[in-house]
Amino acid sequence: MTPGARRALEAAARLFYERGIHAVGVDLIAAEAGVTKKTLYDRFGSKEQIVVEYLADRDERWRAFLARYLDDARPAQAARVQAVFDASRAWSAKHGSKGCSMVNAHAEISDPAHPAFPIITGQKQWMLALFTDLAREVAPDGADRLGRSLMLLHEGALVAHGLNVFADPIGHAGEQAQALLATAASAEAR
Template sequence: MTPGARRALTAASRLFYERGIHAVGVELIAAEAGVTKKTLYDRFGSKEQIVVEYLADRDDRWRAYVTEELARAAPNPVDRVLTVFDASRAWMTETSPKGCSMVNAHAEISDPSHPAHAIITGQKHWMLALFSDLVSDLPPDRPAADLARILMLLHEGALVAHGLRIFPDPIGRARDEARALLETRV
């Protein structure tokens, strides 16, 4: 990626997250990045593709972050699940004060034919698969798929509540609920 294209993607990422995808035009992205609209269209082809690359980059960074955190986690399945909640709390505090970028993007892009839709839903499918994998070694008094879905609901609800700022530390609260749920299984 050229330096100008990198600046454009960095500017677009910040603007899309802060202001919303529909509220940001290519003129603003170009101005913020110090590039021409022609540069944007030469590199990305369309605003739609800039959105795709913004979300794909965020998804890649999120998955790498969680994977790194899990690599350092204790091998116990409960601790590994709680590590995901801890990683989410740190990520949201450091990079996402307005909530989950995928959830926010989905509020604007709900059309399954939009190329960014697959990235948004792909991340959430990945999270469900991650929770499914993490609980697969727990005793089978409840199907792992059911438990993974409950954990996903706790996690995603906490991300939304974090962005809404209705009460303090929703991710910590969801983590506590996840711990209580998981401790009944071990």
């Protein structure tokens, strides 16, 4: 990716997240990135493609960001579940608090045939699979149920954080997740 393209994608990412996708025009992206529209269309071809690469890049960065937290928390699975919530809190602190960019993008993209659609749904599927995998060692029999519960707590916490419903919802969700893990583990030990 050329320097101009990189600056453009960074500017687009910031603007899309802060103001919404439809509210941001290509002229503004170009101006904020210090490139011309010509450069934008030479590199990306369309605004839609910029949106796609914005979301794909977010997803990729989040997974890499999370991977470090998960690695550091090995090997206990309960600690690794906690690491997901810790990573989310750190990510939110760094990238702003308007909630999940995938959820927000989904609010603006109605057409399931939109090329960004599989990125959005894929990210959520991946997170569900992650939670289910983490749950499997703690409670093999109830892994699916436990994974889904962890997923709901996590998604709810991101929303509550974005809308500022109460203080530190991600921390609260992490604590609740630990309680869930403990209950599930003792239930299977029976």
